[in-house]
Amino acid sequence: MPVSDGVTTDAWERLSGRYDRQLWLERCAVGTALDLLAATADERTLDVGTGTGEVLRQLASRPARPREAIGVDTxxxxxARVGALPACWSVQVADARALPFADAEFDVASASYLLQVVADADRALVLAELRRVLRPGGRLVTVTPAIPDAGLARRLARVFDQLAARRxxxxxxxRALDPRVALPPEGFTVMEARWNVRGYPSLCVLARRL
Ligand SMILES: C[S@@+](CC[C@H](N)C(=O)[O-])C[C@H]1O[C@@H](n2cnc3c(N)ncnc32)[C@H](O)[C@@H]1O
Known part of the structure; x- marks a missing residue:
């Protein structure tokens, strides 16, 4: 896989106006990730790289939604496109490489379509920050585009990956990324992984903070 410098904040500022047009392609995978995470009402939740708020919106519509949730994005x-959130939920500008939170402040965290957009050199930093702000035993769920072993979804994922490398x-x-290798060195145990090929071929990974 070629080394990536990541996608700049400027690029996300430019893409923001049309980002929601493609949300239907990630909706199922985000739902799968939230099933895996299974956050409960009393679990303080952090969503990093929250974007226009797809994770927060889906989480808010769940019966056992957390009482407190925070989304951060650079x-x-x-x-600005996140919209109304439940009471005690908020978003703030912050960098996943240096989260403005105390150690062990959160019970659960999500990173949906974030890990593949940060520079390769920064990925460990992001995971280390997630580990720091999660309590021991806390859970992290990630969603990334990834390349399945076979089938039409594999061919599609490869086309997406090539497009990402070119532009x-x-x-x-x-960009395709399987985070299962990067998680253990940063202090996470991979608990479960589920593929979702309805929309972007994506891998949802549940990990526990050691
Ligand atoms: C592909 S979008 C995913 C948005 C959302 N999580 C979703 O699933 O629709 C990636 C998001 O990560 C944000 N991002 C990129 N690098 C970041 C960083 N270092 N810290 C926080 N957010 C970052 C971008 O601004 C963008 O909103």
Whole structure:
């Protein structure tokens, strides 16, 4: 896989106006990830790289939704599109590489379509920050575009991945990444992984913070 410098905040500022047009392609995978995470009402929740708020919206519509949730993103223009949230839920501009939260502040966290857009050199930093702000035993769920072993979805995922390599400023979000190798060195145990091929071929991974 070629080394990636990541997608810049400027690119997300530019893409923000049309980002929601493709949300239908990620909706099922986000739902699968939230099933895996199974956050409960008393679990304080963090969503990093929250974008226009797809994870928060889906989480808010669940019967056992957490009482407190925070979404962070480096792009103010993406966050401006999040819309109304339940009481005690909020979003703020923050960088996943240096989260403005105390150690062990959260019970659960999600990173939906974030890990593949940060620079390769920064991924460990993001995971280390997620580990720091999660309590021991806390859970993290990730969603990333990924390349399944076989089938039409594999061919589709490869086309997306090539597009991402050719035009990272526009399609960098489609870069394929399997995070299962990167998680253990940063202090996470991989608990479960589920593929979702309805929409972007994506891998949802549930991990526990050691
Ligand atoms: C592909 S979008 C995913 C948005 C949302 N999670 C979703 O599933 O629709 C990636 C998001 O990550 C944000 N992002 C990129 N690098 C970041 C960083 N270092 N810290 C926080 N957010 C970041 C971008 O601004 C963008 O909103």
């Amino acid at each position: 792009s103010p223009a993406m966050l 990272p400023d526009r399609y960098g979000g489609l």
